[in-house]
Amino acid sequence: MGKTALVAGATGAVGREIVRGLCENENYDKIIVWARRELKFSHEKLETQIVNFGGVKEVPPREIDEIFCALGTTMKQAGSRGQFYKVDVSYPVNIAKWGIASGARRFALISSQGADERSRFFYLRAKGKAEKKIAALDYESLQIARLPVIKSEREQVRIGELFTIWLFGLLPKFILTNYRPMSAKDIAAAVIAAMQTDAKGVQIYHPRDFVQMHGR
Secondary structure (H helix, E strand, O other): OOEEEEEEOOOOHHHHHHHHHHHHOOOEEEEEEEEOOOOOOOOOOEEEEEOOHHHHHHOOOOOOOEEEEOOOOOHHHHOOHHHHHHHHHHHHHHHHHHHHHOOOOEEEEEEEOOOOOOOOOHHHHHHHHHHHHHHOOOOOEEEEEEEOOEEOOOOOOOHHHHHHHHHHHHOOOOOOHHHOOEEHHHHHHHHHHHHOOOOOEEEEEOHHHHHHHHOO
């Protein structure tokens, strides 16, 4: 019998590709998506729930094997540090706690390159705090993917990402390897593949490293 996975943040670039990849993966029988709006995608394995992420604690537990959390925002979209912290730290942590109550054994967290709770930069500090809080919940396996810049078609153009993609196009491929842009589809494939391994405990990796190590 195949696994049941929950995906939170399925309308973002990476989350959207994770959903598609899971639906095509024979290891999974059911994909449950928590989203704030309906997806522009349907599949026989897919069940979409419109969720208020601020009220996750009130959602009744259900049988889940794995959780993929791709929630995230930008300071511009959030409008304040408090709102950013809520989306990038509080919501993922509450989803992880819900997963423990539901019997989930494995959790994949989409984080950021440079995440560090001691960072001088608020964004990286917040990402680091989310990692630490979820790690403290003692999942059988916690896969933390620290992402580079994402090459994808976003609904909102991010000038900084476009500049970074252009800049790396000028640099030799062996320079700053972990920061080089990757497509959302390739990132999602690496994250899904990482969840199929027998790794236990906390695994922190860059998707490009995983692809190179495992030949996926």
